[in-house]
Amino acid sequence: MSEPRDYPTVASCTLLELPRIEDARGNLTFFESGQHMPFTIRRAYWIYDVPGGAVRGGHAYETLQELMIALSGSFDVTVDDGVARKTITLNRSYHALYVPNMIWRQLGNFSTNAVCLIAASAAYEERDYVRDHHAFLQARGAPGGVSE
Ligand code: TYD
Numbered sequence: 712m713s714e715p716r717d718y719p720t721v722a723s724c725t726l727l728e729l730p731r732i733e734d735a736r737g738n739l740t741f742f743e744s745g746q747h748m749p750f751t752i753r754r755a756y757w758i759y760d761v762p763g764g765a766v767r768g769g770h771a772y773e774t775l776q777e778l779m780i781a782l783s784g785s786f787d788v789t790v791d792d793g794v795a796r797k798t799i800t801l802n803r804s805y806h807a808l809y810v811p812n813m814i815w816r817q818l819g820n821f822s823t824n825a826v827c828l829i830a831a832s833a834a835y836e837e838r839d840y841v842r843d844h845h846a847f848l849q850a851r852g853a854p855g856g857v858s859e
Pocket of ligand 1: 754756758766767768769770835
């Protein structure tokens with residue numbers, strides 16, 4: 712891993728407003744690699760049929776960058792860089808949350824029928840996951856974690 716000082720912070724977890732083509736027949740939103748997002752899309756996946764109270768995520772990625780969109784319904788994303796933490800509610804299909812590498816993320820509070828679309832910067836690779844929170848804090852040089 713690179714030095715802790717190189718890692719992004721929660722300040723870079725920003726909400727991007729995607730284009731909206733409003734139409735009486737129904738609205739349309741889109742994104743294109745390089746144009747509306749800070750990386751090239753290599754993979755897309757989606758999370759759906761989430762039972763009430765379930766929590767997804769609970770890890771970081773060493774290199775992967777992602778964009779998260781609530782295509783339907785709503786859910787909360789908590790992002791944590793080892794020093795600061797914030798929670799963003801996604802409930803608009805034209806909002807995309809950018810989550811860079813080495814940010815611990817957890818998704819929860821899913822509404823009924825929520826669908827979370829995730830555009831990712833690389834193919835699936837289990838080796839890129841940081842699933843141990845203590846190891847995450849150590850790697851970030853923030854062994855104390857977030858104080859609340
Ligand atoms: P995981 O990323 O841990 O889920 P979460 O969304 O809660 O963070 O992935 C759950 C399982 O799905 C895990 O066994 C790996 C597998 N998986 C793939 O095979 N390909 C993928 O693109 C993703 C995202 C997950």
